Amino acid sequence: MMQRWLRFGIPLLAALWLTGCGFHLRGSTNLAFSRLAVQGPNGPLLIELKRQIAATTATRITDDAKQAQAVFILLQDATSQVPMAYNADGTVAQYQLVETARFELLTPGGDVLISPTTITQTSSLSYSTSATLAKANEADLLYRGMRQDMVNRIMFQLAAVRPGRSGANAAASAP
Template identity: 70%
Template structure:
């Protein structure tokens, strides 16, 4: 009988602590444009970015760049794996994984909203020849995590863009 009030009080304390520390669930991101064209070399990063935009914003992905208010262009996406340490036998003991992404955001008229920008993420992967498959799976998970971090950073960049000024209409001659 005394266990139930204790659980309630504990749950209440945890809730108050979370509220007091500033914790809140990730809400939606407001973008300055209602339609966005996403283009570039296909791949998992673009798929993840489109999913993030669709699930956390009210912005609609446009298939035709001419019908979008802004055009996101993925200029490059290059994951690399570099050996950084070797063991006494001369085999690789550690890799550095790096994902480097370049992108830009422009209006259909060509006005740059975000100039070409490069974002990189790195991670270390210890390696053992006795666990090759496990290390390959670990590398895949690390790349996915880095890609998600990059998508979050791109979303932050997109959320800081202010609405592009409308071009001034030419003055009509009397």
């Protein structure tokens, strides 16, 4: 009897606890438009955003802005490393990794759905000259994670856009 309880009861209690706390897997995102033109410098952020839109929404990406219901424009995508701390010998001991994206969402006619918005992600990276390659790989992983967080934030803002709302209202409702 005790083995049966352990085998079935504990997983059942865990499942009930997870549903009770509001946990759910991230599903698809509902965007208010079925066709979206994505424009801007073709870098890792734009590629990841296109991939995320294609994988998690019913929205299709089009190359022609005139055929789209909305036009996403990536105005800026920049990464940088800022020295934050130095060793006694004057070498850098810690960097702050920064990725910044600036974007806007317009209708094909030029009406603003999301006014120009800047999103910045930062992360700290300790540095050692004896592990240069490992730290470069770690920096790449951190940038990838920051980029994915930025894509999720952009997707959240795109999902908050509703037809008929002005850019100020759409931007004010999203974080």
